[in-house]
Amino acid sequence: MQTSTQTSMQTFGSRLSAAMNQHGPLCVGIDPHAALLRDWGLTDDVDGLREFALRCVEAFGGHAAIVKPQAAFFERFGSAGVAVLEETLAGLRAAGTLSLLDVKRGDIGSTMDAYAAAPHRAELLARRPLGRAHGHHHPRPALTSFRA
Numbered sequence: 160m161q162t163s164t165q166t167s168m169q170t171f172g173s174r175l176s177a178a179m180n181q182h183g184p185l186c187v188g189i190d191p192h193a194a195l196l197r198d199w200g201l202t203d204d205v206d207g208l209r210e211f212a213l214r215c216v217e218a219f220g221g222h223a224a225i226v227k228p229q230a231a232f233f234e235r236f237g238s239a240g241v242a243v244l245e246e247t248l249a250g251l252r253a254a255g256t257l258s259l260l261d262v263k264r265g266d267i268g269s270t271m272d273a274y275a276a277a278p279h280r281a282e283l284l285a286r287r288p289l290g291r292a293h294g295h296h297h298p299r300p301a302l303t304s305f306r307a
């Protein structure tokens with residue numbers, strides 16, 4: 160058992176390498192979009208989100224090299240969703256599992272839809288679109304939400 164000081168003294172690369180040696184080279188995504196919550200028999204609200212995320216922590220914590228929650232699908236429920244995201248990250252850390260938080264604001268359609276659904280209260284939001292290689296569909300949900 161390592162202390163947190165010993166853990167923080169290791170480079171991220173050496174921790175990832177050790178985790179991959181132990182669990183294999185799999186990065187598991189947590190993408191709780193509305194259709195997936197429904198498929199799992201959960202409600203598309205913050206309670207359903209929390210249940211989904213905690214099931215993922217239970218399933219993957221201690222069993223995968225690294226886990227990647229997609230922030231968009233938590234942020235769409237505002238600060239309550241962000242609290243679930245924090246709980247998810249804390250759960251992974253407690254299980255000794257590395258996490259990679261995906262917060263890219265210029266992304267594929269499904270995550271841009273979720274970012275656009277987040278209840279921001281600003282008049283404008285700065286975003287950086289993906290490059291041409293990823294297609295041009297991504298800014299549209301955000302533009303639509305802010306036009307409303």
Ligand SMILES: O=c1ccn([C@@H]2O[C@H](COP(=O)(O)O)[C@@H](O)[C@H]2O)c(=O)[nH]1
Pocket residue numbers: 188190229261266267269270
């Ligand atoms: O180049 C990419 C493409 C997607 N992602 C992330 O993966 C999930 C979406 O996975 P799907 O299998 O398409 O549902 C989402 O979190 C994307 O941000 C990526 O990181 N890089």
